[in-house]
Amino acid sequence: MKNPIVDPRLLKRLAEAEVRLGEVDAELSDPSVSGDRESLRNLGRERSELEPLARAAQEVRRLQEEYESAETLAEDSDDLEMKELAEEELEDLKARLSSLAKEIRVLLVPKDPLEDRPAVVEVRAGTGGDEAGLFAADILRMYRRLAERKGWTFELISLSEGIPGSVKEVIFSIHGRRVYGQVRYESGVHRVQRVPQTESSGRIHTSAATVAVLPEAEEVDLEIDPGDLRIDVFRSSGPGGQSVNTTDSAVRITHSPSGLVVSCQDEKSQHKNKAKAMKVLRSRLLDMRIAEQEASRALERRMQVGTGDRSAKIRTYNFPQNRVTDHRIGLTLHRLEEVLDGDLDELISALRLAQEEERLEVSDA
Numbered sequence: 001m002k003n004p005i006v007d008p009r010l011l012k013r014l015a016e017a018e019v020r021l022g023e024v025d026a027e028l029s030d031p032s033v034s035g036d037r038e039s040l041r042n043l044g045r046e047r048s049e050l051e052p053l054a055r056a057a058q059e060v061r062r063l064q065e066e067y068e069s070a071e072t073l074a075e076d077s078d079d080l081e082m083k084e085l086a087e088e089e090l091e092d093l094k095a096r097l098s099s100l101a102k103e104i105r106v107l108l109v110p111k112d113p114l115e116d117r118p119a120v121v122e123v124r125a126g127t128g129g130d131e132a133g134l135f136a137a138d139i140l141r142m143y144r145r146l147a148e149r150k151g152w153t154f155e156l157i158s159l160s161e162g163i164p165g166s167v168k169e170v171i172f173s174i175h176g177r178r179v180y181g182q183v184r185y186e187s188g189v190h191r192v193q194r195v196p197q198t199e200s201s202g203r204i205h206t207s208a209a210t211v212a213v214l215p216e217a218e219e220v221d222l223e224i225d226p227g228d229l230r231i232d233v234f235r236s237s238g239p240g241g242q243s244v245n246t247t248d249s250a251v252r253i254t255h256s257p258s259g260l261v262v263s264c265q266d267e268k269s270q271h272k273n274k275a276k277a278m279k280v281l282r283s284r285l286l287d288m289r290i291a292e293q294e295a296s297r298a299l300e301r302r303m304q305v306g307t308g309d310r311s312a313k314i315r316t317y318n319f320p321q322n323r324v325t326d327h328r329i330g331l332t333l334h335r336l337e338e339v340l341d342g343d344l345d346e347l348i349s350a351l352r353l354a355q356e357e358e359r360l361e362v363s364d365a
Contacts, residue, residue, distance in 0.1 A: 006060060006101050013108050014060065017053035024050060056104050063100065067093045109356040114290075115181035118216040120283040124169045125162065126189065128207025131196045133166030135317075136209040138340055139190060140170050143183075145342025152176030157276045158264045171280055173216060180215045185351040186344075187213045188314030188328075195319070204320060208313065216279065217286035224282065230254040231274070236265040253277045260284055329354045 024047050033039050070093060074086035123139050125132040147154040153175040160168040174183060191208045236250040250265030251273040264277040316325045317336055324339045325332045331350050333339060
């Protein structure tokens with residue numbers, strides 16, 4: 001039977017997965033493998049990825065057989081009532097096969113090796129003066145609330161404030177299950193449209209904040225030559241405890257080959273500030289390496305983060321209309337307050353699905 005619902009490429013990939021699952025099971029039962037922990041771990045991980053595909057293949061075959069039977073009945077039966085029932089069943093089976101095909105496409109997307117990493121997030125006020133700083137503070141709170149909702153751990157790395165209640169720049173890390181895989185889609189320019197508290201005439205202003213999400217790097221990811229680092233210590237400025245502003249506890253690290261500069265002054269301890277600065281530096285270097293390896297990602301990141309200009313937006317938060325619009329996928333939600341309170345699940349899920357579809361298209365090409 002020629003089935004118009006399931007892409008033949010998907011059926012081919014499912015068949016390959018079933019064959020490979022049989023091979024993996026055979027290897028796992030091999031006595032010579034049972035004593036090799038690394039091989040067992042790798043084969044077990046591969047099997048856990050193949051098993052859902054094998055189950056999906058069985059379900060596709062079952063639905064296709066039902067589809068073929070219903071199609072034959074609809075074509076050959078002289079009973080009008082039976083024909084109608086068969087045609088209704090065909091429509092139901094089409095919908096189920098179409099839905100299953102979407103699930104399969106997601107399963108076939110190559111796994112991102114950085115999916116489970118913690119994330120280092122940088123938020124900066126962009127165009128819009130003090131209002132941009134107030135919006136950056138709203139974005140900071142949004143991600144803090146997201147972390148609370150997900151049961152993730154939020155750690156502030158550095159914070160530069162503007163007028164009361166505003167943020168010039170903030171860097172923080174988030175630890176938890178599949179953090180980077182979910183938060184990575186937040187990278188870009190976020191735009192807000194609202195009447196600022198300081199606006200007496202009630203005019204709507206447009207401001208922006210930039211967000212950069214980096215995978216937290218581990219020491220094994222890259223080796224940093226201590227000779228490439230210039231480490232300066234200085235006295236912290238801004239609000240803080242007594243010793244924060246009276247000792248040389250702030251640290252600035254310059255990485256000569258890349259020109260990256262990272263500073264941290266939020267801790268009283270010079271040692272802690274240095275450790276936090278190194279975490280950010282390592283993550284930025286890892287992100288640069290990934291960007292160099294993936295030219296398309298480098299272009300995407302430049303387009304998203306840009307300079308904080310209002311025109312380079314990925315998402316708009318419109319207060320008068322209670323609207324949040326993600327311009328990359330054309331999704332609009334009319335529940336701005338909930339989104340700013342960290343309820344980003346619908347946005348993240350839609351962005352992940354769009355990215356997975358794109359990656360599957362690339363892998364099929």
